[in-house]
Amino acid sequence: MRKIIHITVLYLGVLRSDKSAFFWLLAMPIVFTFVTGFVYPSGGGRSGPVRYALTVVNLDEGGRGAELLAAVEEADEIDLLLLEEPGADSTAIALVDDGDRSAALIIPADYSAKIGGGAQATIKFHRNPERMNPLVTREAVERVLSRLNAEAMVVAGAREAYAELWGEPTEEKAAELTGRARSFVADAWERPPVTVSAETVGRTLEERLPPGGYSHSSPAMALMWVLLNGLMASSFLVSERREKTLMRLFTAPVRRSEIIVGNLAWRFVVGLVQMWFLIGFGALVFGVDWGDSPTALLLVTVTYIAAVAGLSVLIGSTTRTSRQAESLSLILSLSMCALGGLWWPLEITPKAYQTVGHLIPTGWAMDAMHNLVGRGYTLAEVAPQAAALAGFAVIFTVAATLTFRHE
Amino acid sequence: MREGPVIEVKNLVKRYGELAAVDAVSFEVERGEIFGLLGPNGAGKTTTIGVLSCLVKPTSGSAKVAGIDVTRDSLGARSRIGVVPQEIALYPTLSARDNMLFWGRMYGVAEAELAGRIDELLEVVQLAGRARDRIDTFSGGMKRRVNIAVGLLHRPEVLFLDEPTVGIDPQTRRSILELVKDLNDQGLTVLYTTHYLEEAEFLCDRIGIMDEGRMLAVGTKSELTALVGAESVITVRADGMDASLVNWLEPLEGVSDAALGDGDLTVSVTTGSNVLPPLVERLTSSGTSIHSIDVDVPNLEGVFLHLTGKSLRDEADEAPAEDPAGAKP
Numbered sequence: 001m002r003k004i005i006h007i008t009v010l011y012l013g014v015l016r017s018d019k020s021a022f023f024w025l026l027a028m029p030i031v032f033t034f035v036t037g038f039v040y041p042s043g044g045g046r047s048g049p050v051r052y053a054l055t056v057v058n059l060d061e062g063g064r065g066a067e068l069l070a071a072v073e074e075a076d077e078i079d080l081l082l083l084e085e086p087g088a089d090s091t092a093i094a095l096v097d098d099g100d101r102s103a104a105l106i107i108p109a110d111y112s113a114k115i116g117g118g119a120q121a122t123i124k125f126h127r128n129p130e131r132m133n134p135l136v137t138r139e140a141v142e143r144v145l146s147r148l149n150a151e152a153m154v155v156a157g158a159r160e161a162y163a164e165l166w167g168e169p170t171e172e173k174a175a176e177l178t179g180r181a182r183s184f185v186a187d188a189w190e191r192p193p194v195t196v197s198a199e200t201v202g203r204t205l206e207e208r209l210p211p212g213g214y215s216h217s218s219p220a221m222a223l224m225w226v227l228l229n230g231l232m233a234s235s236f237l238v239s240e241r242r243e244k245t246l247m248r249l250f251t252a253p254v255r256r257s258e259i260i261v262g263n264l265a266w267r268f269v270v271g272l273v274q275m276w277f278l279i280g281f282g283a284l285v286f287g288v289d290w291g292d293s294p295t296a297l298l299l300v301t302v303t304y305i306a307a308v309a310g311l312s313v314l315i316g317s318t319t320r321t322s323r324q325a326e327s328l329s330l331i332l333s334l335s336m337c338a339l340g341g342l343w344w345p346l347e348i349t350p351k352a353y354q355t356v357g358h359l360i361p362t363g364w365a366m367d368a369m370h371n372l373v374g375r376g377y378t379l380a381e382v383a384p385q386a387a388a389l390a391g392f393a394v395i396f397t398v399a400a401t402l403t404f405r406h407e
Numbered sequence: 408m409r410e411g412p413v414i415e416v417k418n419l420v421k422r423y424g425e426l427a428a429v430d431a432v433s434f435e436v437e438r439g440e441i442f443g444l445l446g447p448n449g450a451g452k453t454t455t456i457g458v459l460s461c462l463v464k465p466t467s468g469s470a471k472v473a474g475i476d477v478t479r480d481s482l483g484a485r486s487r488i489g490v491v492p493q494e495i496a497l498y499p500t501l502s503a504r505d506n507m508l509f510w511g512r513m514y515g516v517a518e519a520e521l522a523g524r525i526d527e528l529l530e531v532v533q534l535a536g537r538a539r540d541r542i543d544t545f546s547g548g549m550k551r552r553v554n555i556a557v558g559l560l561h562r563p564e565v566l567f568l569d570e571p572t573v574g575i576d577p578q579t580r581r582s583i584l585e586l587v588k589d590l591n592d593q594g595l596t597v598l599y600t601t602h603y604l605e606e607a608e609f610l611c612d613r614i615g616i617m618d619e620g621r622m623l624a625v626g627t628k629s630e631l632t633a634l635v636g637a638e639s640v641i642t643v644r645a646d647g648m649d650a651s652l653v654n655w656l657e658p659l660e661g662v663s664d665a666a667l668g669d670g671d672l673t674v675s676v677t678t679g680s681n682v683l684p685p686l687v688e689r690l691t692s693s694g695t696s697i698h699s700i701d702v703d704v705p706n707l708e709g710v711f712l713h714l715t716g717k718s719l720r721d722e723a724d725e726a727p728a729e730d731p732a733g734a735k736p
């Protein structure tokens with residue numbers, strides 16, 4: 001065990017003596033994350049509450065229309081796009097019909113007058129039938145309206161009851177009645193007598209979409225560079241054979257198993273440090289939310305890096321020259337990035353492509369990352385991906401052990 | 408320290424398919440000696456050292472280091488040997504000291520002892536001042552000295568050097584031979600392989616001559632030269648020699664054979680006999696004009712020729728540029 005640690009420490013020293021190591025391990029991945037973060041459209045995921053735009057035209061000559069809009073705007077999910085130019089109502093309808101806007105709310109000129117006169121006021125909600133957003137915005141408008149309606153009804157009811165008992169209220173009394181009725185409704189609205197408890201079964205559509213922006217680029221580039229640098233490290237084993245340091249190690253009282261584990265261990269440690277540096281950087285600088293379970297993230301990264309380390313030693317053991325090792329590593333890591341969905345999400349690729357992506361570790365690792373970053377899955381929910389990665393780690397390590405040689 | 412030979416090889420065989428790289432080789436190396444394995448390329452020297460350093464699994468026979476069978480207790484055997492590969496088996500971007508720290512730990516040198524041992528060895532190889540410099544800033548000779556020092560960290564019972572002077576400049580070669588000799592003077596047992604006769608003669612107490620996997624003869628230089636009859640050959644080139652000269656020579660004490668060729672005379676004599684002065688006197692008094700006289704004293708080249716029927720020099724890729732015996736101050 002001590003000798004394994006010494007071999008690991010030796011290689012950390014060798015890497016430290018190599019000035020380009022820092023550049024390739026830490027700087028390049030950050031640059032790539034930054035650049036590619038722009039390219040990926042922001043998709044699903046949990047990047048804060050989603051907001052919906054609603055076009056509104058307020059033709060009301062009194063103040064009630066503005067009150068209604070203020071109440072709608074208070075609803076978290078709505079952004080109001082106010083159209084104010086003359087003829088705005090027909091402009092809004094044209095925009096919706098053309099599909100430029102998903103829905104428009106039009107408050108008529110006599111809105112306040114009708115409410116004040118006790119008549120029934122009507123507002124117009126104009127929607128494009130091909131869009132989903134109006135389902136949400138209309139629901140929000142109706143929710144606001146039903147509160148305003150309830151308020152109006154309670155005020156009217158209270159006035160009528162007062163008049164029957166004590167005669168028409170004075171101005172002062174009327175204002176007090178209205179105030180009380182409103183605060184009654186506001187309280188009651190918080191604790192309605194009947195509520196609907198809605199639960200979504202399974203994951204929502206939104207959660208099933210791959211995350212975009214840095215939520216994709218940050219984990220994807222971390223996976224890519226850990227893989228690329230990890231596999232490229234295979235050439236160290238080739239040069240250890242060429243320089244005969246490996247042969248010398250085999251003539252020292254060190255077990256073959258210790259030498260192999262030492263070679264896996266330093267690659268593993270470097271990969272893990274690199275990965276968690278990039279995770280930390282992604283969280284702090286790119287604002288990536290790495291999910292709810294650090295344990296799950298640890299499990300996924302550990303199994304992935306173990307697979308990379310095993311493959312790196314396998315490549316080092318089965319190639320003859322550093323050039324061969326490096327070319328093979330480059331070809332393997334780039335094709336595994338493309339096929340595993342690191343450059344474009346597997347979710348948008350054809351079925352056959354996705355199948356191929358799951359014959360290699362990257363496909364599973366990217367799935368696990370999307371589940372953690374975009375969807376906040378738990379440890380148990382990413383266990384299948386972690387198990388697949390652990391499987392790859394075992395296969396590569398066994399193959400590397402069988403082919404490991406000193407000449 | 409235990410009694411008995413440091414290395415015992417008995418009937419060692421290593422086959423690669425049909426080829427016997429090592430074919431029933433036996434020899435022993437005693438404590439404190441420099442034992443040389445001398446033979447041309449492909450003789451099986453590296454394979455023999457490979458078996459002794461646990462890199463090569465023997466096909467049959469036995470090999471023991473410090474009494475330990477290398478196939479039974481490979482770790483135990485490895486902890487008692489120091490191996491100096493022909494290549495500079497060091498990490499070029501690390502300092503001499505960091506290299507030695509790593510290898511010391513791999514050899515199981517106690518942490519408390521390691522730093523002192525490194526200083527001591529750097530002193531021995533005269534690199535104490537460069538301890539913290541990277542290996543890739545060293546000259547070839549300095550690298551080779553560190554390479555040897557690494558093999559000594561754990562105070563091995565025997566040091567293996569496999570053709571450490573192949574392809575290096577004369578000055579470096581000289582410094583390595585001197586270093587090996589000095590270490591041996593301090594009591595280190597050395598197993599040294601070479602295809603250079605001069606190195607074997609200069610360095611080794613005993614020599615094993617190998618060819619095509621077989622050990623042809625083992626002994627000190629004089630034991631080996633005795634094998635070829637211990638005879639010197641005097642060759643005289645002169646005008647006007649005749650058969651009477653041969654008749655005069657043959658009965659002389661120490662002369663085993665004399666023959667007259669076309670302008671030259673060859674006389675085989677027991678080494679150390681005193682034939683040359685009377686021969687020269689007789690030639691000059693008879694008025695013969697002498698062109699040249701060569702005295703061929705028996706050497707390992709002659710031994711090798713005698714044993715294999717071929718010359719070792721032809722096999723050697725290039726003979727060393729200078730006589731290593733001249734290296735001794």
Ligand SMILES: Nc1ncnc2c1ncn2[C@@H]1O[C@H](COP(=O)(O)OP(=O)(O)O)[C@@H](O)[C@H]1O
Nearest residue numbers: 423427428446447448449450451452453454455
């Ligand atoms: N790993 C191997 N596989 C096949 N043949 C080998 C191997 N190692 C050495 N040989 C052969 O064994 C013979 C002895 O080689 P070696 O021990 O290297 O000789 P030397 O060191 O005296 O030059 C050579 O003919 C060589 O080609």
Ligand SMILES: [Mg+2]
Nearest residue numbers: 452453454570
């Ligand atoms: Mg050799």
